[in-house]
Amino acid sequence: MKIVAAIDPVTRIEGHMKVEVTIDTVNGVQQVVDAKSAGTLFRGFEKILIGRDPRDAQHITQRICGVCPVSHSMAAVIALEKAFGITPPENARILRNLVMGANFIDSHILHFYLLALPDYIRGPAMAPWRPAWLVDMRFRSSTTNRLLSHYERALGVRRKAHEMGALFGGRMPHPPTFLPGGVTAAATSARLKQFKTYLAEISSFVEDFYIPDAQTLASKYSDYCELGRGRGNLLAYGCFDLNSTGSKKLFKRGFVSNASSNVRGIISTRITEDISKSWYESGTSRLRPAEGKTLPQYPKTGAYSWLKAPRYQGIAYEVGALARMWINGEYRQGISVMDRHVARALEAQKIARAMAEWLSTVVPDQAVYRPNRVPDTAEAVGLTEAPRGALGHWLRIAGKKIAHYQIITPTCWNCSPCDDRGMKGPLEAALIGIPVQDSSKPLEVLRVVHSFDPCLDCAVHVCRPKKGFEPDPIFHPEFDEHVEECELL
Numbered sequence: 001m002k003i004v005a006a007i008d009p010v011t012r013i014e015g016h017m018k019v020e021v022t023i024d025t026v027n028g029v030q031q032v033v034d035a036k037s038a039g040t041l042f043r044g045f046e047k048i049l050i051g052r053d054p055r056d057a058q059h060i061t062q063r064i065c066g067v068c069p070v071s072h073s074m075a076a077v078i079a080l081e082k083a084f085g086i087t088p089p090e091n092a093r094i095l096r097n098l099v100m101g102a103n104f105i106d107s108h109i110l111h112f113y114l115l116a117l118p119d120y121i122r123g124p125a126m127a128p129w130r131p132a133w134l135v136d137m138r139f140r141s142s143t144t145n146r147l148l149s150h151y152e153r154a155l156g157v158r159r160k161a162h163e164m165g166a167l168f169g170g171r172m173p174h175p176p177t178f179l180p181g182g183v184t185a186a187a188t189s190a191r192l193k194q195f196k197t198y199l200a201e202i203s204s205f206v207e208d209f210y211i212p213d214a215q216t217l218a219s220k221y222s223d224y225c226e227l228g229r230g231r232g233n234l235l236a237y238g239c240f241d242l243n244s245t246g247s248k249k250l251f252k253r254g255f256v257s258n259a260s261s262n263v264r265g266i267i268s269t270r271i272t273e274d275i276s277k278s279w280y281e282s283g284t285s286r287l288r289p290a291e292g293k294t295l296p297q298y299p300k301t302g303a304y305s306w307l308k309a310p311r312y313q314g315i316a317y318e319v320g321a322l323a324r325m326w327i328n329g330e331y332r333q334g335i336s337v338m339d340r341h342v343a344r345a346l347e348a349q350k351i352a353r354a355m356a357e358w359l360s361t362v363v364p365d366q367a368v369y370r371p372n373r374v375p376d377t378a379e380a381v382g383l384t385e386a387p388r389g390a391l392g393h394w395l396r397i398a399g400k401k402i403a404h405y406q407i408i409t410p411t412c413w414n415c416s417p418c419d420d421r422g423m424k425g426p427l428e429a430a431l432i433g434i435p436v437q438d439s440s441k442p443l444e445v446l447r448v449v450h451s452f453d454p455c456l457d458c459a460v461h462v463c464r465p466k467k468g469f470e471p472d473p474i475f476h477p478e479f480d481e482h483v484e485e486c487e488l489l
């Protein structure tokens with residue numbers, strides 16, 4: 001007998017998400033036979049940007065999310081600098097990389113210890129460990145206690161990663177120092193020295209705790225090295241520019257199909273967004289982001305998510321640390337729940353090591369900003385990576401103002417709904433075939449969801465309510481208390 005189970009809201013992620021699975025018995029094994037992932041709030045940032053000074057973009061877009069604000073700033077300044085026809089001074093390029101590196105490491109540690117690990121260990125009988133589905137907990141108490149002590153330690157390390165990023169970011173999250181032409185933070189010897197001290201301590205945590213813990217998890221739950229694969233299509237825009245034009249990067253750009261080692265180049269005009277199962281006006285499907293529209297339509301027959309469905313040449317791709325490491329040729333053990341965790345930990349190490357090298361190439365007290373002018377008209381795209389994967393900002397300027405802005409976030413790629421050809425999003429595809437012991441506590445489903453590290457804040461976002469507005473369950477049918485109307489619609 002088929003059972004439909006919904007996890008709504010999915011917790012230990014950022015933002016608001018619902019996952020619905022259909023469970024049936026196939027060949028004697030109870031398993032997921034269908035899956036739908038849905039973003040349950042609307043994001044109106046693209047509309048907020050229209051008519052603004054283009055130099056507001058990096059400040060406004062980073063407010064999309066507190067976990068990957070640096071990447072939104074980075075994508076915005078890349079797009080703006082292309083539009084302005086400028087490049088930043090060397091020092092600025094490196095300082096931006098250092099701030100973004102601090103954010104990546106912080107985000108990966110946050111994800112592993114605070115968001116994913118509680119799916120595998122029995123924590124103390126208190127918040128945030130309860131309520132919990134305490135099934136399939138395999139670690140003995142000594143290992144559990146060790147991991148719990150690392151969880152606690154991770155909180156302090158995260159704080160230090162924030163402090164490290166704030167040295168050149170101004171503060172964290174939402175660093176105000178990025179702007180087209182460079183940064184507003186001086187590269188003083190004192191700050192560089194302080195950064196080095198932080199980095200040494202954080203790197204030790206990554207090498208001595210995070211990587212071994214991820215490997216411990218992967219070996220105890222080795223069946224999850226075979227679960228949650230999906231189609232095996234991976235894509236990355238690449239990031240951490242190693243020269244001023246961005247032609248050399250720490251993580252390169254490319255995509256692979258079906259877990260192959262054949263990395264192919266990306267042509268950004270081949271990216272489109274399908275909205276046939278998304279609450280947007282039907283006439284706006286399969287548009288390129290340079291022409292994309294944000295026109296909500298709710299209700300809409302057959303639609304189930306506020307996320308659009310990004311596709312490359314019509315195909316859905318998984319993005320994130322595993323995709324980056326795979327495309328770089330540095331991790332090709334497999335595509336699964338555990339491979340995502342291990343690749344993320346190894347990526348944190350790779351970034352920390354690169355940051356130590358970059359740090360030594362900053363020339364103290366040299367220029368960090370190049371003056372520039374806003375052009376009358378221009379069009380550009382800023383492609384980079386956020387901790388959760390490929391991030392793109394598409395910008396058009398007219399009359400020195402923003403005339404068009406579209407953002408495709410990593411979680412839109414990973415948690416996208418089905419498209420008009422019936423192709424499921426990467427998370428949905430990864431859920432098919434997952435065995436479920438107890439359909440009233442589908443922890444196995446949650447483990448797959450968490451392995452993608454979803455952030456629905458980035459993918460979708462709510463706006464401020466209209467004055468005197470009476471709530472109407474138009475934007476969120478299930479959660480009336482969250483219902484708000486966006487006056488920008």
Ligand code: NFE
Nearest residue numbers: 065068386388411455458
């Ligand atoms: Ni809100 Fe984000 C990252 C971006 S995910 S965390 O990483 O962009 O959609």
